[in-house]
Amino acid sequence: MSVENFLIIRTSSLGDILHALPAFAALRKKRPEARIAWAVEEKGKEILDLVPGLDEIIIVGTPGWRKKIRKKNQVACDFQGLIKSGFIAFLSLSGKRLGYHRQNLKEPLASIFYTDQLEEISEADHVIAKNLKLLTLVGINEEKYEFPLAVPEAIRNAVKEKIGRLEDRSGRKLVLFNVGAAWPTKRWFSENWIAVLKDLASEPIFPLLLWGSPEEEAIAQRIHRETGIPLAPFLSVKEIMALLKDTSLLVSGDTFAMQAACALDVPVVGIFGPTNPKRNGPFLSRDKIAYHEMSCSRCYRRSCDSLECLKLIKPEEITPLIRQSLQENA
Numbered sequence: 001m002s003v004e005n006f007l008i009i010r011t012s013s014l015g016d017i018l019h020a021l022p023a024f025a026a027l028r029k030k031r032p033e034a035r036i037a038w039a040v041e042e043k044g045k046e047i048l049d050l051v052p053g054l055d056e057i058i059i060v061g062t063p064g065w066r067k068k069i070r071k072k073n074q075v076a077c078d079f080q081g082l083i084k085s086g087f088i089a090f091l092s093l094s095g096k097r098l099g100y101h102r103q104n105l106k107e108p109l110a111s112i113f114y115t116d117q118l119e120e121i122s123e124a125d126h127v128i129a130k131n132l133k134l135l136t137l138v139g140i141n142e143e144k145y146e147f148p149l150a151v152p153e154a155i156r157n158a159v160k161e162k163i164g165r166l167e168d169r170s171g172r173k174l175v176l177f178n179v180g181a182a183w184p185t186k187r188w189f190s191e192n193w194i195a196v197l198k199d200l201a202s203e204p205i206f207p208l209l210l211w212g213s214p215e216e217e218a219i220a221q222r223i224h225r226e227t228g229i230p231l232a233p234f235l236s237v238k239e240i241m242a243l244l245k246d247t248s249l250l251v252s253g254d255t256f257a258m259q260a261a262c263a264l265d266v267p268v269v270g271i272f273g274p275t276n277p278k279r280n281g282p283f284l285s286r287d288k289i290a291y292h293e294m295s296c297s298r299c300y301r302r303s304c305d306s307l308e309c310l311k312l313i314k315p316e317e318i319t320p321l322i323r324q325s326l327q328e329n330a
Contacts, residue, residue, distance in 0.1 A: 004031060005074035007092050008038040009085045011060055014237065015259035015280075016127070017044045018147070020079045021051065023131040026142035027077075028053045030135075039069055039088055046237035050149050066091055075138060078114070079131050086110030098137045104130070126283055145283065147263040155242040159235065163208065163243065166230040172206040173326065176232075176243070178252035179209055179223055180216025183302045185274045186253040188310055190222050195315035196251075197227040200322065205248075208232050210240070210257060249325055251318070254280055262287070267329045269321045273309040274299045286328060288321040 006027060010020040017040065027036060037056040038048055048057045058068045069076075069092040076094035078085045081104070089097040090113040099105070099114035104121055111117060116137050121130065132142050163174075177197065181187045197207060209220040209231045220231050235243060241260050244250065250261040251269045254277075261268050268282045272291040275281075276298045281289055292312040 002073050004034040005071040006031070006034055006036045007069055007071070007074055007076040007089070007094060008036065008079065009076060009088050010044075010079040011039060011041045011085060011088070012044055012080075014044060014047060014256040016080070017047050018256075018259045018263045019127050020131050021147045021149070021263065022128050022142075022145045023077070023079065023135055024051070024054070025146040025148050026132060026135055026140055026144075028148070029146075030140045030142070035071070037069070037071070039065075043237070047149075047241075050151055050238065050241065052148055052150050060088065077134060078110070079134060081105040081107065081110055083107045083110045086113035089113050096138075098134055100130075100134065124278060127279055128283065149241070149263060151238070151242050151245050151264075155238055156245055159239050159242045160246065162233050162235075162239075166208070166232075167206070169206040172204050173248035174246060175205045175207050175249045175251065175322070175326075176210045176247050176257070177207060177229070178211075178250060178255055178257040179220050180211050180213065181253045181255045182213070183274075185302055185304050185307065185310075186255065187219070188253055188271050188273075188313065190219055192313070192315045192318075193223050194226045196318050196322070197223065197229050199315065199319045201227075203323070203326070205326070210235075210243075210250075210252075212240075212256075248329065249322065251322060258282070267325050269318065269325055271310075271313055271318065273307070273313075274301050274304065286325075288325055290317055290321065 010017050035055045037058055039058045039060055042059055045057055058065055074094040075096040076089040076092045078089045078099045081100050097115045100118050101120040102108040102111045128145055179193050207229050209229055211217045211220040224231055244261050244264050244266050247266050249267050252258040253271045254275045262282050269288045270281050277289045277291050290313045
């Protein structure tokens with residue numbers, strides 16, 4: 001009997017790769033004997049390296065990748081919904097190529113590459129639920145969110161050593177403040193972060209500023225100068241996930257760090273501007289969200305002249321959410 005092959009296509013971004021993990025977990029659980037490969041861009045490999053049960057990681061664009069995605073008796077699952085990802089499914093020569101309904105695709109033209117399409121579904125649900133629904137095309141019905149992630153102790157210990165050089169925690173809870181974001185429209189204002197951190201100065205916590213890019217580091221440096229709160233050193237994707245494993249709370253906008261915290265079962269206080277927290281945000285009832293509905297909400301714009309959605313979120317709204325979360329998750 002031939003082995004059933006599956007090709008997962010979710011090449012980027014980091015947060016979206018995390019959101020596709022429950023679909024992989026369901027697929028592995030329901031098809032334990034299947035061979036499952038994942039086509040991803042180079043940066044996303046750092047996450048997939050931590051996923052047990054994945055048979056092969058194929059880096060798109062590297063020598064020989066097109067040959068690697070081609071297997072007999074294969075089902076390609078496009079969780080991305082772009083022309084690029086649909087074309088990867090087509091290149092795989094898979095007998096079945098699964099994709100979303102045209103109305104649920106970021107780029108509807110991608111539908112020409114699919115042999116099977118899901119019926120139109122609501123975009124009001126969380127994107128994780130959307131990913132799981134795609135598997136109904138192969139008879140898998142799963143609603144549980146499972147994130148198969150195994151962060152090696154060696155990485156966790158190395159990160160603990162790096163952080164330990166900053167300041168003696170003395171048993172205080174580590175609270176990460178992720179003050180940046182790739183999109184300018186997702187970045188809460190520095191003066192607001194400063195106000196929150198000053199208000200929390202008497203709390204028995206070890207606050208740490210998290211950042212990723214040079215631009216985000218500049219934001220964190222300004223906040224550090226005003227508050228004295230230390231910056232984390234530059235950390236790789238795996239190191240960020242290792243740090244989160246030992247974190248009591250993450251306060252963040254809609255970024256990879258927030259998606260990773262949710263996947264690793266770390267409590268979150270999320271700050272949302274142009275994106276929809278019901279679709280992209282934390283999914284556990286214990287997590288806190290700051291978000292104000294407006295006529296232009298859920299615009300998903302990367303640039304905006306007003307940023308009114310973020311201006312409506314005040315420090316005096318965030319600080320109580322942090323204190324409440326720390327108390328509830330003591």
